[in-house]
Amino acid sequence: MLARTTVRQASRLVSSSAAARTAASANGAKLAASSARSCSILSLSRSSAAASSLRASAVLPAVRAAAARFHASSRASEKDRSWVDKGVVTYAELKPETQAPSGNITIIDVREPDEVAQGIIPSAVNVPLSKFQTAFAGTGTGGNFVRDFGFDRPQFDDALIFYCRSGKRSQEALDYARAQGWWNSRNYTGSWLDWTANEEKK
Known part of the structure; x- marks a missing residue:
């Protein structure tokens, strides 16, 4: 048990x-x-x-x-839009600025270097259209601008005049620059062809 x-x-x-x-x-x-x-x-x-x-x-x-x-x-x-509201730039308006630059306006040639080698408007600087979008990107700092183009990148409020050979490329540059913030910009529509034609008359 x-x-x-x-x-x-x-x-x-x-x-x-x-x-x-x-x-x-x-x-x-x-x-x-x-x-x-x-x-x-x-x-x-x-x-x-x-x-x-x-x-x-x-x-x-x-x-x-x-x-x-x-x-x-x-x-x-x-801002004061009296200058930019004048519209396209003419030879008569541009000529005095090339003879005695005021320092208030930057004239930018957007032709390519081989074209610039044939002649350039006095006091103008060169930023080829092929490099323009990178140079004038609104968010950029312009750190390499002086190295690449030889002058300080313009401030947004600076007065700019663009030109090329006949005014077409400079219009493209103008449209892009304004879209990126450079509102105080104008186009010399006659561009290099108009400049040389007027210079030859003298």
Whole structure:
């Protein structure tokens, strides 16, 4: 009788121990699953944060460019537009500026170097149209401008006159410059052909 009782007690202990191990194993599996879910959520959160950062870094330059154009436009509305509102530049208006430069106007030749080698309007500087968009990007600092073109990059409010051979490329330069914030700009539509024709009359 005592032996049977002892066997039953031992059997109960074994069953209880097995049940405890099973419960512990189940709890361990739950903890592991919970930990995996937490890691997955953390990983997704980090990925989402990284993606947001990448999107922000991609959008920021465009936002800055738009802001620069907006502020330039705001400045233009507050400035004296009497000079720029004269419209296209004529030979008669340009000639005195080349004889005695005021220092208030920058004349920019947008022809290519091989064309400039054949002659240039006195006191003009050269920024080829092929390099113009990079040189006059509104968000740029102009750090390499002096090295590349030999003069300081104009400020947004500076008075600029563009010319080329016949006025077409200089109009492109004018349109781009204004779009980037150089509102105080005009085009010498007659350009080099008109200049040389008038100079030859003398």
